[in-house]
């Protein structure tokens with residue numbers, strides 16, 4: 001199958017009140033695990049490479065890897081560039097065949113955020129690539145983007161309609177209490193804010209910082225109309241912990257890297273299957 005875009009996935013999810021899971025990968029093993037989990041759940045899936053992952057793997061290499069996986073996949077796969085602040089890298093990813101990108105101009109003033117996100121939308125359109133952008137600032141640390149608690153700003157509902165209209169984006173990342181990385185204290189989502197934003201726009205909304213939020217809270221957001229949920233740190237930790245475990249378990253005489261790496265796929269698949277089932281997208285492929 002060819003890669004699909006957010007436009008192919010999110011409007012339907014919003015209408016039918018489920019969310020499509022979006023998962024960060026950093027190499028072959030976790031990427032294969034994400035797809036295996038989605039296939040087990042018979043769910044569409046969004047595979048995300050962050051700007052850092054693209055710099056590590058290579059933009060064309062990441063595109064080639066996931067395009068290759070998608071060819072024989074039994075479920076729709078979207079390949080999404082996550083939290084990109086480098087516009088040259090975004091353009092390279094679009095040209096390389098990513099079916100979706102996130103332009104993150106959330107640290108910029110409102111007018112600049114609109115102008116720069118709109119320019120990416122215009123560029124991506126010619127390649128049938130969808131675009132997500134962010135309004136407000138999600139707190140925590142997402143690789144090169146660090147937002148201290150005092151600088152995190154919730155999305156102002158009043159700013160949403162003009163932002164969506166003038167950028168022409170396909171999905172909107174909003175800040176309403178979730179945080180990137182592990183939570184230092186109990187996450188507190190602002191459901192009223194989410195409700196207010198949902199009333200003001202038809203644009204599918206995205207929850208960032210999915211790791212560590214109680215599933216019941218995520219499900220409440222989805223029932224209200226949230227359409228995409230991002231999960232990264234939980235998979236990263238599972239990847240690292242599995243390698244640590246295998247290094248302790250495998251004989252010191254072993255030198256086949258696959259002996260250490262193979263279990264990562266199953267561990268990631270189990271997490272992804274569980275999330276997709278909780279998000280209501282199992283069986284929607």
Ligand code: G3H
Nearest residue numbers: 181208209211230232233
């Ligand atoms: O864009 C990526 C996600 O928002 C990941 O957040 O690492 O806290 O799960 P997380």
Ligand code: ZN
Nearest residue numbers: 142208209230
């Ligand atoms: Zn994020």
